[in-house]
Amino acid sequence: MIRKTVTNVSEALAGVQDGMTFMLGGFGLCGIPENAISELVRLGVKDITCISNNAGVDDFGLGLLLHQHQIKKMVSSYVGENDEFERQMLSGELEVELTPQGTLAEKCKAAQAGFPAFYTPAGYGTEVAEGKEVREFNGKMYILEEAFQADFSFVKAWKGDTAGNLIFKGTARNFNPCMCGAANITVAEVEELVPVGELDPNQVHIPGIFVQRIFQGKDYEKRIEQRTVRQK
Amino acid sequence: MLDKNGIAKRIAQEVKDGYYVNLGIGIPTLVANYVRTDISVEFQSENGILGMGPFPIEGKEDADLINAGKQTITALPGASYFDSATSFAMIRGRHVDLTILGAMEVSENGDIANWKIPGKMVKGMGGAMDLVASAENIIVAMMHTNRKGEAKLLKRCTLPLTGVGCVKKIVTNLAVLEVTNDGFLLLERAPGVTVDEIIAATEGKLIIKGAVKEMSI
Numbered sequence: 417m418i419r420k421t422v423t424n425v426s427e428a429l430a431g432v433q434d435g436m437t438f439m440l441g442g443f444g445l446c447g448i449p450e451n452a453i454s455e456l457v458r459l460g461v462k463d464i465t466c467i468s469n470n471a472g473v474d475d476f477g478l479g480l481l482l483h484q485h486q487i488k489k490m491v492s493s494y495v496g497e498n499d500e501f502e503r504q505m506l507s508g509e510l511e512v513e514l515t516p517q518g519t520l521a522e523k524c525k526a527a528q529a530g531f532p533a534f535y536t537p538a539g540y541g542t543e544v545a546e547g548k549e550v551r552e553f554n555g556k557m558y559i560l561e562e563a564f565q566a567d568f569s570f571v572k573a574w575k576g577d578t579a580g581n582l583i584f585k586g587t588a589r590n591f592n593p594c595m596c597g598a599a600n601i602t603v604a605e606v607e608e609l610v611p612v613g614e615l616d617p618n619q620v621h622i623p624g625i626f627v628q629r630i631f632q633g634k635d636y637e638k639r640i641e642q643r644t645v646r647q648k
Numbered sequence: 649m650l651d652k653n654g655i656a657k658r659i660a661q662e663v664k665d666g667y668y669v670n671l672g673i674g675i676p677t678l679v680a681n682y683v684r685t686d687i688s689v690e691f692q693s694e695n696g697i698l699g700m701g702p703f704p705i706e707g708k709e710d711a712d713l714i715n716a717g718k719q720t721i722t723a724l725p726g727a728s729y730f731d732s733a734t735s736f737a738m739i740r741g742r743h744v745d746l747t748i749l750g751a752m753e754v755s756e757n758g759d760i761a762n763w764k765i766p767g768k769m770v771k772g773m774g775g776a777m778d779l780v781a782s783a784e785n786i787i788v789a790m791m792h793t794n795r796k797g798e799a800k801l802l803k804r805c806t807l808p809l810t811g812v813g814c815v816k817k818i819v820t821n822l823a824v825l826e827v828t829n830d831g832f833l834l835l836e837r838a839p840g841v842t843v844d845e846i847i848a849a850t851e852g853k854l855i856i857k858g859a860v861k862e863m864s865i
Contacts, residue, residue, distance in 0.1 A: 443695040443732070444718040446711065469732070496771035497718075505770060514763075514770070517694060518736025518778030525733040536740065537781035541759075541812035544777060574712075586712035586729055587696045593731040621731075638711035641718040645706040 420580035447588030452570035526563035566599035576606035580624030597626030605633035672749030699727025756852035761807035780811030792820035799851035
């Protein structure tokens, strides 16, 4: 069995440098790689490009990197919950590439699966289509979108084993599986790291071949953005 | 005139037995509260759940279980979780039967704008562009006019578009309208609202055929 385990987050992020492009899993604050983000803040890498559906909130998630002005460019679908983000974007300090959510997911999947590009109807006739090839299939219009190219993918899973096999939980799955194997190096952090043989192969969501480094994460905050409840 | 819950209630009548439905943020989310209980419907949230249930009972919130509005939710029996690419395969592949979403503007040919006000507000399109580009059945839930009283049902959208020629039906606080090749066909008026009031609040071409019935909600 090929061992993917690293002992801590510092080892997991070895090789991270200024100017790199990173994919980060998560939807809102759900399923984000909290440990990797903290380490990126600690390392202080600058001029980075982050591919992530959202940009965190002002004081958590990718918002932490924004506050340190570490991010040069964000590729996201929705950035509504972050005032600092909006400020940096409107002032021109931050470059932003807004991408339809399904296209964002598929650009990750294409990179994972070795497709250079794909056609999608999303964004046809809008700003998103500007400068992109347009083609008609069966009477419907599509635009050509290219696969992402990234140096590192940082993903968060619920359980994983030392061979890099991953299982996700609830809607914390979101973009994480799509980003595995979609960058040169995929780093998975898990809430529970188990020895090989403990995960039922039938239940594995992402096979270890898509993961280069895995480590046991710690101190997960798992913040809730909108706590909504009903009466009994 | 309807309030937001009234709009949701009227839209709920469009939800049919056996539908998979994607609800957008805002008024569309309220639709789930008014769907008939004697039909089988499954709600999809594009962050990765089919079979979304109501908000959890206090103390049962799970940070790993949210909807696309980042609200804590529950999963009903028969629910499933999946990744974002699979979620949009359901949407792009037309497996979802009905999409209900909000809008800032809709044009008489069915264009929709709901993601950006240049120079002011840029929250992003989220999944809206994928949804409107693919869904066969799109209902827009919106107020008929903006806060200044200006029309939002226009000849042409003035804001950056989310999708072209895609909206089929619109339910506002004043009316139910269908987007046809010739413009907005007025189907129903809200209780207490006159046809003249709807004409005055609409900029795009409005088609009125005979007596327009009042909504029953």
